[in-house]
Amino acid sequence: MDEHSANEALLVQKEGLVNVSKKTPFFISSVKWTLRVVMWVIFIIWAAFVFMFPSDFVSHLLEKWILATDGTLFGVTGSIFMLFSAPILLMAFLAFAYLSISGEEQSHGKKASRYPGFRLKTFPLFVQGPFGVVSAAESIGIVIFITYVIWAFCKETSNNLNLVALLDLPSKEKCAWMLRHTGLRLGLIGLFCLIFLFLPVARGSILLRLVDIPFEHATRYHVWLGHLTMSLFTLHGIFYIIGWFIEGRLIHELLEWKNVGVANLAGVISLLAGLCMWITSLPGVRRLNFELFFYTHQLYVVFVVFLALHVGDFIFSFAAGAIFLFMLDRFLRFFQSRRTVDVLSARSFPCGTLELVLSKPANLHYNALSWIYLQVRELSWLQWHPFSVSSSPRDGKNHLAILIKVLGDWTAKLEGRIPTDDQKESEIEPLLQSSSRLTVSVEGPYGHESSHHLTYENLVLIAGGIGVSPFLAILSDVLHRINEGTPCLPKNIVIIWAVKTSNELPLLQTVDMESICPNFSDSLNLEILTYVTRESEPSLEEGSKIIEPVNSSTFASSKHHGISVLVGTGNIIWSGTYVVASTIGLIITVALLDIFYINPYNVSYWWYKGLLFLACMVVSTLIFGGLVICLWHIWERKTGINEYENTSENGNLQQTKPKLNKKSVQEQYSTTIRYGQRPDFRDVFESMSDRWGNVDIGVIVCGPPSLQTSVAKECRTQNLKRRGNDAIFHFNSHSFDL
Template structure:
């Protein structure tokens, strides 16, 4: 039964109002009107049980957590509702279509550019308002042992640091996985990672400018060492700020693309210094400033806790297939009730290879077709993936069927609540190399329609570009769908481009028959396997989000009343400022621990109903997986050798063939491929908006990028 649309509308309106209030608070915060009103509000709050610290938590932390709670509830209802209405596609196309295509910044939509411009304007406004207010109320500089320009430089440096707080408030939100708040607006984890990169670059730049400006004044005064090693009793602790700055720079340097791609382990380990960075930011800025960013930190901590709990229960592989293109297909068991959408991804850790490294892979199967298993396809592109290939290949060569020794920890799956391919009349899938993997799940899902044609695209065109002929074995998991094509997949047309080899094969069946055989190993028939733990549901995520806020607020109020006597200003001077910081940290630990205990109890209750599944049915189906006979050959499928595709020409021809319809264009591959497709979609949309009557189709661009 579909949820009441009134409830969805109410949730959406509530999210918009709360988010608008939070944004208005940030805009008004640097103004004199806000500062005067805030001091009055704090004085009044001190006369209540909340105190000024409770007021800070409610005003700065609650809105973000409230939006997250409402958002998870909204997504839960939307999943049961099904899909987005097609009437909204044309409006979304205008905002989400590529607007700027440039290698330094990538492919930006109009909406992304708008939000980036608004955020930059907000930073400029905040800095101008704070600095102008400081200059108008310049304190006497002689008692501070600073001349006038030094005092101005100090104030400017401090206000630059306040801009990095705004960046830190948003920094962790884009990289939430299971508790991803960006899913509310249809932005997935793999797409939002670049927002984390942009915000992180801005934060480090502002933090470095903040540190250089202030330390340059100390250097001129010849008091650099004295100031930077001082641990003040009250106010900002400079040495803590220096440690936080150095830690942030280390994280930033190790996350640069050359380091991240060649030394992923270094990048991964260095990123765990975020705990040091956040701790010393708290000690440097103080509890009053930490309240501004704690909502994102709390959500990130909850997300991390849920992921750790899910991954603690390891499972074993059902089967593994070694493909000729030096890729491995891994099949793992899952609970039948665990559903996922096309292009979903999981994070995998194999302790036999590394006890710490997690790697993301897109799921190539459909939960509508396989309710008790799922598969991922791993292409050898680095040290970890090569180690996995060598391990599985050696098992296959030795004829070993004991897969139980290869334990796997899994996080996820992570994906859209409802995938947008169901909105369109036609689909165009453009893939290069290993970029085919997310599209395999789309084709599997489309093949599971079970006669319900109205919910799925009627036409699908797959354009696949590879370097060598053997790379086409990446299509092996869906080869029965490609060869034995029937009505369940609709009208599928495949265009293959092999760029670095020449060949004469023009029939898809012959092409697959000419490829080397796939080596398959399966689990021992007499063994049993644990089902991977399911991720927590959206309603539980909404529950623990609000629970964490209430627990944090209650803990902070209680601890502050115990250790700091409110209403007595003289008593506050007895306590150093780090006492407040410690109380915030303790409240944070209590809040996250209470949510951890609640989640453990929930999982323990669920696990009582779970039993180990015998492997027999897994084994039998795994052995049959690649034993299907490829019958028939569709002449529509096209194979090209020795040349690259001109994607703009291909898409232009396609627009002339397709009747008036809504077309979803999905691309996953190198930047040059995404650039060509984005250029076509942008040009086509401009012609349509210009009133060209010949433009009958609506092309909506989607980039599926899994390079984190």
Template sequence: MAPGSSLLLGLKLFMGFLAAAWVSFWILKPTKSWKRSWHLAEELANDTFLRDCGLNVVVFCLPVMGLAILAYIHMHFHQERKQRKLTRSWDAAFSRPIIVKSLIGVISLGELLAVSLFLCFVSWTYYSDVSSDFKKLVPYASLNLNRWQLKVMNLGIRAGTVSEVCLTVMLFPILRGMSFLRIFGIQFEAAVRYHTWIAHAFLWLCTLHGVIIMFIWGQKKVLLKEITTWQRVGRVNLAGAIGLIAGLTIWITSLPVIRRKYFQFFYITHHTYIVFIGFFLLHAGEKHFYLVFSGVFLFSLDKVLCFIQSRREVCIVSARVLPCKAVELILPKEPSMKYKPMSTIYLKVPSISKFEWHPFSITSSCYQDEKNVSLLIKCQGKWTKALYSKISSIKDEKLGQLKSLVVAFEGPYGPSASLYERYSNLVLIAGGSGITPFMSLLNEISSRSSSARSYPTKILLIYCIKRTQDLSMLTPMSALLHPPSPKLKNFNMKIFVTQDEESPGAAELLDEALQLEKVTFGTERSHISVGIIQEGLLWRATVAALSFTVFLLSLVLLSNIFVHQVHGKPNRKAYPSWINELFVLTSFIIAMSCSAVATVLFRYQSSRKKHKDIKYSESTKQKQGSSYETDQKCSLPIRPEMYFKQRPIFSDVLSDVSNGSTEDENIGVFVCGPDPMKESVASFCKGNFKIDNCKTGSSFSFVFHSVNFSL
């Protein structure tokens, strides 16, 4: 039973308090009063068991960890609550497109405000630090710098300080299972671009930091000496140089021209972030590392949980080969595993590649089929072509002993709430493979009980394809349209074939596409009782709290035991700086190990409880019947409107939707396709954010939502 609204309100208020406290710390950090008070607080903390290291962790890491833990709890209790209708609310205003055509895509009002506030904060931090340094220019003992050289050196140093602000939040958008941004309805695929924006700013600042400082060293003829010396105490310049090289390697290989053509190379080199973070710790020191540690900790914990989940493998239950060079895969899952529409799953096929992982949109609903999950994969690269060839070769073989195809997985990952439930009138616009996220949405609407949720009463699907044979991409929707669901009686579809002329057999081709045969796979004994399972949100909150507590206790204990004390205070000159970094690294490894062990034990107990005496292969055979099957032959009850050799004019299509609207509610417009399609729809929604229908007297808005199906 879902808890009362008072509990959810309390969680929101507490999360707001933690977020405000964390932001306030960062805003006050560059000020003189903060620096004076902070030095005093560290001296007082050194007289306690917590020590200065524990104080830094509590102040700069605990608010973020607490926010994440409360977000997981809130999402767990909120996911079964009914979504409110989106009428005249701030949500609609924040979703309004403001910048339609740009190098970074469509920018909404909410995104523009967030970017503006972040830039103001970065500018404030840099200005405060630089102005403070210029008022009190402290000469370097090892360098005889004049006044202008001191100023330039401080400019470079503070560029590195500001880069820490970017590094602090850079890893939050790419959290998968541990993502707390989903509480705002932000999907992982959409959040990746926030990571890209912040990463570009971060690496520009890091490069500026390194270039300016090396320029001054070059002026004083000490560049080689400074960059090759490993300092015993303080900043380690060599570690900074190595970290900068690792960061530039990641940056260059992340450029679209390299990432799209050589994805595997990009994927491998991106893992040099481990080198970068390690040498950042050695270069900046443990106190600066505590500032960014919350993001590093959550990201590492997320990777540990993903790694544990990915060790499990399943056998594909069945597959279907489509004429448009696509395959539909059916994977087994635990009946207790629930996921939201438009969720994604990461897939690896060891027989194709032991290292490549690729994300795909789920096309099924967990309420449509409790034991299986469906994926639709189109050939768009070497890996997907290899998968298509493998499935096709198995399909073409003669009947005999059924082969098995083993895959590994991560996920599913998706939004914490279904945004489409906020609208009575829904427009879905898809191009090519962009239809896949909407299949799960439509299946969700048709399969859920009417008493459970409030669903859109009117749905329009606009689907754009290049060739007539691409109509077979609609094959997974055959169960949805035959017979049509009562909840989809106001469902209309418009199909635009942009490159082919109209042919007499186009309608028959669509019918044939909905009758394609499936091939059922065998299951190996070691995999037959394993379905896709995933830890719940409450477990993520528990393991996050456990691991962070272990880290803090380990760090404080190591500091109290091994750091030499002089008159009750740590004597930092008695030991090298790397000792503190070693304490951080050791505590981090202990915390991650505890979280891994706890997760493995939890999964083992859950697996034992759920899978005892279950023989999945027998239940599959009884359900499937034979190795090949054909869907029941039938024709579409309602023919979609088909247009050939033309592209949709979205202003005309969406205007027709507005003319037929009689309710005083907003129209949700979800777009999944290429950037030009998104820009065209966003331009219309921007210009028609508020519409007054003179005939009916109703007032409504087109609320734009961009859906990504690829990274």
């Protein structure tokens, strides 16, 4: 996470002046550099220890460590926790310190490179296949995991073959022994993969904020790791089942629940819960019935609980750190989602798109490329749907807006809740207002820790349909920054938008460019290329078409119920304190349990100690983490009320209302509409490369997978055939695919 350089010109320009970023004090830079080095050292040592675990060197090292710590308060469980889980929590603590020091500097994005160059994370290496679009950096991660699994399996199999050769047993029993021990090793490998499985699924994880990986990207990694982990656990179970079947004691072993040793029945239940989640998450099933996928995925609670019962406390502690961070995130999200949020206004447009403007406190900050999860209780108490934010954080301190395309039953019902003008003017208005009232809850916002779109001077924003929503937020954010004279790097923006019909075109008018920045053309070169794919020519009234909502409603509220700031991607001080306090609470809880119960009474049942250890994780989250959340909530109420009183929301909301048919605005940017065509990305990218020369061009795509694939393929092609004076295209995706 690089800070702005003192010599780096940031763009621009208020009244012809250029803003230059302030130099970071030497002490702050030194502390940040030290923290980065320490975190890298911890991560490399920890990752090496995990991936090299099957080797004789690491195995002997672990044995020596356990012997050296034998007889201590926490015993073997504490020894393993210190090696495999504590480093994750320690990195979270250091990340808290690092992000706290970075402060506002993070929100401005990373500095632009002085010289154009390739970046592993924005170079699409593979654009088709089971993983979708995969960058070079992601490819390295995939290769590392696949190599680890193959190497670990071969190493463990070799060890088992050496051991079985020493046994004086019949061939049938040797085969069963080999199968069971191979299954054991596969389960251990799967347990290590489980560590990485839970890290990306924590939406507000402080570690994700550290590396600036937004949740919609981390979800892909969770999906990949989920397939790998469940494949290993499934093979783990199958190998054991075959071995027991050969030995003629299959049913007995499946139902066995040992007090000392592994509880097989608990493992069977955990595996069945995992298989239900895995099968329903496969693309065919998930797309056919998303609700089935969503509801069965809540079986992760059963999976984790019975996993702890299955393996006991000391084996469970291998993955306990990552699971604990997920528990903290889930508990925080539960608190945030309990609050009902005011819908300040709602509109339904002719193109089948809804706009909701939601209330938020001024102290809840987000970036232009952000997501929220939305629940409407009148429609469903269980369904949460992700939507990208269509407003800039600079549009208003006390609200944010989202655009929703009416595509399914849930969105159709939502559209029906917006009263028409006739309904509002009728005599039964109070009844209609009460029945059409929207009670919504929100999780988020989630997104990049830094303003990702501010890292490029040249931006190409490619959208399909409603995918233009986040780009409206980017455009608004850039215009506000130019108007206010704050740091803003983009100076060339091209929006390429593919829509099916022309009735979607007026959505661009939701950004009131003239009101935000009357003379933006002095600082920004804006070009909009629109492709109407299912119409061969414009309609007669196309030139005068303006945006007119079919249904609209403004809801008045005196309670000011805004989105709760209790979110992992919110205030870094409170988020970090929550993690630190809960972790300290876990140590205290486990210590008290060992001192007053486990050690005095010689508790030795594996499954029982595993349950107690998991209970300590829950208790520390509820009590110690809950205390921080209560204090955070009190702070939120006090600061939120004060800031709301000092802000005129009516003025902010007025900015969201578009001013129509402003010729002066249209003269400041280039706009082209082509009918019956799809974008030819080769021609578009080549023309940009010729026009802008040897520069970095940030390409951000929001749309269906086919659009992402086409754009990624062309970015890769242009980069591979690049000559010295050609541009370098950096592929970035902003699509949430589940």
